[in-house]
Amino acid sequence: MSNQAIVVEDLVKTFKGDVKAVQGISFEVEDGEFFAFLGPNGAGKSTTIQVLTTLLNPTSGSVTVSGFDVGKDPISIRREIGVALQETGIDPSLTGRELLEMQARLFGFSKHDAKNRAQELLDLIHLAEDGDRKVGKYSGGMRRRLDLSLCLVHRPKILFLDEPTTGLDPYNRNAIWDEIRTLNREFGTTIFLTTQYLEEADQLADRISIINKGKIVASGSSQQLKKTVGMDVIDLSFQQNEDAEKAKEVLSSWTKDYRLTNGELTLYVDNGAYLLPDMVRKLDKEGIPPISLNLAPPTLDDVFLQVTGEHLEEKAVIKQEGVVSP
Amino acid sequence: MNQRSNFIIDTYLMTKRSTIAIFRNPFIFIPNIMISLFFLLVYQAGLSGISNIPAFEGASYLAFILPVSIVSGAIGGSGGAGQSLVRDLENGYFSRLLLTPTSRVAIVLGPIIAGMIQLFIQTVLILLVGLWMGLDIAAGFGGAVVVILLAAGFGLAFAGYSVGFALRTKDAQASQAGTFVFFPLVFLSTTFVPYELIEADWLKFVSKINPTTYVFDGMRSVLINGWEAQPLIYAAIVIIIICSITITFASLSAKRAVNRD
Known part of the structure; x- marks a missing residue:
């Protein structure tokens, strides 16, 4: 008991x-x-x-x-x-x-x-x-x-x-x-x-x-x-917002779920390490190579992002710098 | 029984804490006592000649002005009770105390009693300086005790006001501003000359309704004339009335400050 x-x-x-x-x-x-x-x-x-x-x-x-x-x-x-x-x-x-x-x-x-x-x-x-x-x-x-x-x-x-x-x-x-x-x-x-x-x-x-x-x-x-998020999280950032939008279209068939925030595309995928090279090749072909990419197991931030549609850490950082968020 | 002894211990602890805080921060009490002594020395030095006017009936100006010094010290000293609560509210210690099983009344009472202790020491000090300057108390030692009691009573009333104000505003600047009532209280009265010598009708009127006037009268009666019933009764009644008003105000504000809704 x-x-x-x-x-x-x-x-x-x-x-x-x-x-x-x-x-x-x-x-x-x-x-x-x-x-x-x-x-x-x-x-x-x-x-x-x-x-x-x-x-x-x-x-x-x-x-x-x-x-x-x-x-x-x-x-x-x-x-x-x-x-x-x-x-x-x-x-x-x-x-x-x-x-x-x-x-x-x-x-x-x-x-x-x-x-x-x-x-x-x-x-x-x-x-x-x-x-x-x-x-x-x-x-x-x-x-x-x-x-x-x-x-x-x-x-x-x-x-x-x-x-x-x-x-x-x-x-x-x-x-x-x-x-x-x-x-x-x-x-x-x-x-x-x-x-x-x-x-x-x-x-x-x-x-x-x-x-x-x-x-x-x-x-x-x-x-x-973290398990609720899925397997892996791939973060791709692009020069411009439109590029991220376009990348989302291009890659949509490979992902279970995605989030798009300020030129940054977050993809939730099974077996990310296997998919990543193909994804990059494809993006390159389309003329929208990412400026940075990151593959990681999900963090609690991903959980937060998935359930609220926003990042948690960014908010925390904004608060620390004393800048009022909109 | 247990409840009551806990309350006494809590109040003792809260008082002890506030007293330590007062005496560790000399900037809290030294300016106040300096101002009181300054009043005493400067007014006595500059104005004592006017006690030759018949309306003073031969009283020494020192005995006449001493209550002004004592009352101004009492107001300043007891105003510290509110200031110390505001500091607690601002540095979060007030919340820490609320999170203990301590009696809520003791939390507010502590600074008030500490203010009274400060006031007592101050009043005795001013009386001693007065005696050193040649003061002769008509009612003797008992008269000195009466002066201290009246100062304490008036100080308590002002402590209630300052605590109430502090708990309501929860802001250091605002409660500092609240102590400005000191000036009309001390100066719109028979501060420098007896009632008969006040020229302006408005000041005559204001001094009649100013409670400080009756406290001055009570103190002056024992310092100058010896034992007289009427001024002492008036002073006592005035103090009881304003104490009940300001302490009610303080308790209502305290209730609001610890309100959980």
Whole structure:
């Protein structure tokens, strides 16, 4: 018998002005599972996490976390969960140690136990030497690690991480990945993670739900999701849009499915390695040779592209550069 | 019982945290106390001659102007409660606190009590400077206690206002702007001269409806005349009324800030 850490049925969250952030999603997360919510910015990931962590009430639908209803018993839920929101929640005028001790005391630890727990966590996140410095002086990566450790003070059964590595450099991102992996594998902590990075979901999660515009569009393990795409993915880019259009006509008989975006043609084919030379020859003959080509097994981006008609990573990149997408 | 002791611990922790934050950021309290002392020294130095006018009835100008210094310090100090909540909201610590089983009331009460502690220290300091400058408190030590209590009461009212404003706007600039009410409160009153000497009719009228006037009157009565019932009762009533208004405003705003819909 396996217990359900999180059960969500038909969750709808509407904000003032009829903004439908989450439009009827259902999913379950088992005890000890590593579950990821993958989707672009504005897909409804943060709203969902805020409902699950008792910061927002659902508009309709039912949400149970660790066996407690979010509407009826938020305090019991707060004792069972640890939450790292997208923005780190840290008072810069305190030291790392003070923040950890305070957090432990707020969860009912005695003064003595709070002190010990703070030291344990400082050691765990390799901040023991900086524990008595003001957090305002910490680097971005140190803050993230402290923020994560603050969620762990009361040894939560379920950990919610809202885009825990957004804006981090690869070194700090890997450090965070290692920590959450350890928590999941060695301590059996259930993890609910949201991310807009394919690699993050792919590397870490047992199971992934892809969310877009407030709806879950696909769910399964990374392998299962990739299988839905088909066999191989061939990406061809062309000088001009019309060339891509023409190439699509030329190659249509060989592909199961395709996507066309900005002079780039993505083909889903069985046995791509076998077909590719023939395809290139044919395109050459038609006078529309591709300027670049790539053959690869499907990625989660291909899954996203197939179910939504858009790329996920491009959106993520656009967001990082601070450019507003149309 | 358990619930109540948790609440006390939560409030203690939240207060301790805010107090540490205040005293680690000297830019929060030093300018405020400097302004209060500046008022005291400059007004005393520049205006004390006017206490020879009969309307002052022989009172020392130092005793007359001291409440202005104390009240301005109290307003500035308790305004810090709102500022500290805005900082929490902006740096995300407020959400972190909401995610703990901590009492919501304690989260808002902590900065208010810390503001009161700051105000208490400040008021005592100003009184000590006053004594050093030659202040003679007519009602003695008890009078000094009354001055501190009135400052605390008035400060609490202003803390309620600043917290309410902060939680409603959730914006540092806006809540900073909200503290500008300081100027009409302190200066549209019997700030420099007794009521009888105010020239303009509009200022006479405004000073009558300005709650600060009654706080000044209460403080001045114990500093200058000794024990008199009426000014103290008026001051107490005014403080109770404005406290109930601003604290209601603060609780309604707090409810809205932690609202989950």
